[in-house]
Amino acid sequence: MTGSQLVHHILAVCINERQELKKYPQDRVVVAKFGLEGDWHCREKIEIPGGLVGNFRQIYIASEQTLARAKRALGITLQPGDLGEHILVDGDDLSDIRPATSLTIGPIRLRVMWQNELSLDTKVYHRQLPQIVHNHRGIFCIVEAGAGHSIKPGDSLMLGISAPTSAAASTFR
Numbered sequence: 467m468t469g470s471q472l473v474h475h476i477l478a479v480c481i482n483e484r485q486e487l488k489k490y491p492q493d494r495v496v497v498a499k500f501g502l503e504g505d506w507h508c509r510e511k512i513e514i515p516g517g518l519v520g521n522f523r524q525i526y527i528a529s530e531q532t533l534a535r536a537k538r539a540l541g542i543t544l545q546p547g548d549l550g551e552h553i554l555v556d557g558d559d560l561s562d563i564r565p566a567t568s569l570t571i572g573p574i575r576l577r578v579m580w581q582n583e584l585s586l587d588t589k590v591y592h593r594q595l596p597q598i599v600h601n602h603r604g605i606f607c608i609v610e611a612g613a614g615h616s617i618k619p620g621d622s623l624m625l626g627i628s629a630p631t632s633a634a635a636s637t638f639r
Contacts, residue, residue, distance in 0.1 A: 472625045474555035476571070477530060478546030479617050481505035487587045489547035494618035497574050497609055500524050502552055502617075521608070522579040525552045527569075527623070528604030531559040539598045542591055549588060551604055555623055559602045568626035574612030578605050 480489030485506045501508030501524035511518040528551035533544045546554045561581065569576040582603035588595045 472557075474529070474557050474623045474625070476553055476617065476619055476621045476623055477556055478554040478619055480547035480552055480554070482547075487548075487550045487585075487590065489550055489552060491546050494616045495552070496614065496616050497612050499609060499613045501609065505552065507552075523606045524609055525576060525607045526550055526582060526604055527553040527555060527560065527607060528582075529555055529557060529559045529602075531557070532599050532602050532604065535559075535602060536592070536595055536598055540592045540594060542595070544591060548591065549599070549603060550585070553617065553623070560605050561602050563605055563625060568610075569607060570624045570626060571612075571617050571621050572615060574615050574617065575610040576607040577610050578607050580606055582606055 478491045479495045479502075480491050481495055481502050481504050482489045483504055483506055489505070495505075496503040498508050500510045500521055507521065507523055507525075509521055512521045512523070528549055532549065533546075533554075536542055536544050563578055563581075565578055565580045567578040569578065581601070582605060585603070586596055588599065592598075
């Protein structure tokens, strides 16, 4: 997606203070410098094999299309937060959004790092779920501005113009 603006409406906002796949819907969440207050992923660095790296997974956004895809293909019903998403939006899946795209939710500005990759953790819902939602799981974002502001269901998320380079995405890999 380049050059245009597309609006999605936020259906759910979810967090979990523990390091688990499932996130729990909230009435509202508050944006912090490195994610969403109260969520395990809200931190500057994360540990991976080999050491600490910048946290590229501060906020994970998915579309309701992903949940609908699972229901159509597998007959299972997933609730907001079941796939680990912090923000669930309406509309089409987000698979065509490029790294470095700017997103805004009121005064909050996020930067897309990259598409969420296949997670085998989703097998807890159905053994075929990772294959069904592969390439349709959503996007990882970092916070660029707006710490202290809140996000709630009903807010609008605007996808902006892609930056000329995906250097932002490579910063955290």
